[in-house]
Amino acid sequence: MTSFKYYRKNDIEKKLEKARFRPLDVMVTGVTGAGKSTTLNTIFKKNVATVGNGVDPETMDLDSYSLNDVFRLWDTPGLGDGVANDEIHKRKLVDLLYKTYSLDGNIYGWIDSAIVVLEGLNRDMGSTYTLLNEVIVPNIQADRILVVINQADMAMKGRHWNKETNRPDEVLVDFLEKQALSIQNRVKETTGVTIRKPVYYSAEYGYNIEKLLDFIIDNMIVERRPLVRA
Ligand SMILES: Nc1nc2c(ncn2[C@@H]2O[C@H](COP(=O)(O)OP(=O)(O)OP(=O)(O)O)[C@@H](O)[C@H]2O)c(=O)[nH]1
Ligand SMILES: [Mg+2]
Numbered sequence: 411m412t413s414f415k416y417y418r419k420n421d422i423e424k425k426l427e428k429a430r431f432r433p434l435d436v437m438v439t440g441v442t443g444a445g446k447s448t449t450l451n452t453i454f455k456k457n458v459a460t461v462g463n464g465v466d467p468e469t470m471d472l473d474s475y476s477l478n479d480v481f482r483l484w485d486t487p488g489l490g491d492g493v494a495n496d497e498i499h500k501r502k503l504v505d506l507l508y509k510t511y512s513l514d515g516n517i518y519g520w521i522d523s524a525i526v527v528l529e530g531l532n533r534d535m536g537s538t539y540t541l542l543n544e545v546i547v548p549n550i551q552a553d554r555i556l557v558v559i560n561q562a563d564m565a566m567k568g569r570h571w572n573k574e575t576n577r578p579d580e581v582l583v584d585f586l587e588k589q590a591l592s593i594q595n596r597v598k599e600t601t602g603v604t605i606r607k608p609v610y611y612s613a614e615y616g617y618n619i620e621k622l623l624d625f626i627i628d629n630m631i632v633e634r635r636p637l638v639r640a
Contacts, residue, residue, distance in 0.1 A: 414453050414454070414455065414477070414619065414623065415454075415455075415477055415478055416478065417620070417623050418623065418624075418627050419478060419480060419481075421627055422434060422480045422481055422627055422630070423480050425627075425630050425632050426480055426632075428632045429630075429631075429632040429633055429634060430634070431518075431522075431634050432479070432480055433476065433478075433479060433480045433481055433482045434480060434481050434482065434522055434523075434630065435474075435482050435484065435520055435521050435522050436481075436482070436483050436484065436521070436522065436523050436524070436525060436626060437484040437486060437503075437506060437507070437521045437523070437524045437525065438450065438483055438484060438485055438486060438525045438527060439486050439488075439503060439524060439525065439526050439527070439541060439545070439546065440488055440525075440526055440527030440528065440529075440538070440541070440560075441488045441489050441490040441528075441529075441534045441537040441538055441541065442462070442467040442468070442487070442488030442489065442490045442491050442537075443462060443464050443465075443467070443488065443490070443529065443533075444488060444527040444528060444529045444560055444561075445527060445529065445560040445561055445613045445614070446459075446469065446485055446486065446488065446527050447459035447460060447461045447462070447468060447469055447485055448461050448560075448613040448614060449527060449560060449613040449622075450475060450483055450485050451613075452613045452614075452616055452619055453477065453483070453619065453622075453623070454475060454477065458475045459473065459475070459485045467487065467488060467490075467491040467495070469485055469486065469487045469488065470487050471487065471502070472484060472485070472486055472487075472502055472506055473485045484506065484521065486499075486502065486503055486506070487499040487502065487503075488537075489537045489538075489540060489541050489545075490534050490537035496537075496540075500544060500545050503541075503545045503546075504545055504549055506520075506521060507519065507521055507524070507545075507546075507549040507550055508549070508637065509521065510637065513634075516634075516636075517637060518634040518635055518636065518637070519550070519634075519635040519636070519637050521550070521635070522554065522630070522631065522635055523550075523554040523555070523556060523626070523629075523630070523631065524546050524550050524554060524555050524556070525556045525557075525558055525626070526538065526541065526542060526546060526555065526556070526557045526558070527558055527559075527560050528557065528558070528559050528560065528593065528608070529559075529560055529561045529564070530559055530560065530561035530562050530563070530564045530565030530586070530589075530610065530612075531561065531564050531565060531567070532589075535596075539600045539601065542555075542597065542600070542601050542603070543600070543601055547601050547602075547603055548638065549638055550635070550638060551631075551635070551638065552603045552604070552605070553629075553631060554631055554635065555603065555605060556605070556606065556608075556625060556626065556629060557593065557594075557597060557605050557606075557608045558608050558609050558610070558611065558622060558625065559586070559589065559590060559593065559608050559609070559610040559611070560610075560611060560612065560613050561612060561613075561614070562578060562582075562586055562610040562611055562612045562617060562618065563576075563578070563612045563614065563615055563617070565578075565582060565585055565586055565589060565610070566581075566582055566585055569582070570582035570585070576612075576615040576616065576617055577617055578617075586610045589610070590607050590608045590609070590610060591607065593608055594606075594607050594608065606625075606629060609621045609622055609624075609625045
């Protein structure tokens with residue numbers, strides 16, 4: 411099993427040198443049960459974050475995990491956890507987006523980019539759009555928002571997923587490709603924001619994790635993040 415600890419570490423390092431900050435801080439968001447914590451565990455190849463049973467919300471607080479000295483990931487609570495809890499979670503997410511540091515008399519956002527994790531089956535697109543519309547889009551620049559699709563294995567309810575190779579067959583790949591395009595379009599319609607075509611992966615089965623990391627690394631903004639003005 412390959413380790414992701416040093417995955418393209420030199421590339422990240424080079425970009426950070428140019429941007430003159432370090433490490434890269436990526437916030438992982440998404441509805442409850444989408445698989446944020448599982449995604450972190452798969453990248454870290456160990457259980458850093460507690461995974462839920464898929465029914466009850468699990469992560470309640472913000473936690474950061476350093477993969478190495480250049481890349482840090484932030485696990486967050488998922489929306490879709492009831493109205494009252496969602497308000498508390500939203501506040502925590504917004505607070506994290508306004509966590510700052512100052513340098514040379516300027517103030518910058520601590521978080522460099524935000525990932526929105528969707529599940530392959532798309533059970534709760536409503537909460538995903540609430541998350542995008544109320545929390546993410548107003549508080550971080552559009553080119554720092556990455557939407558990704560987890561649970562690729564479940565996109566067709568488990569059909570067309572090859573359990574021996576832990577990969578989708580052609581039918582499922584075709585389905586996932588279309589789904590990625592349709593999500594890109596729907597995000598544009600619902601939020602007005604043009605996002606990059608989402609990558610799809612399976613945290614549970616370790617499928618396309620390199621693609622996920624490439625997506626983050628290749629789309630890194632090599633500049634410190636100015637705060638969004640209200
Ligand atoms: N089939 C499948 N199940 C997954 C995948 N990723 C996560 N799961 C399952 O989905 C459930 C929820 O996963 P979590 O990682 O706890 O989800 P979360 O987004 O962190 O949820 P909250 O902490 O409640 O916001 C668990 O039962 C995981 O095992 C995946 O790629 N495929
Ligand atoms: Mg979690």
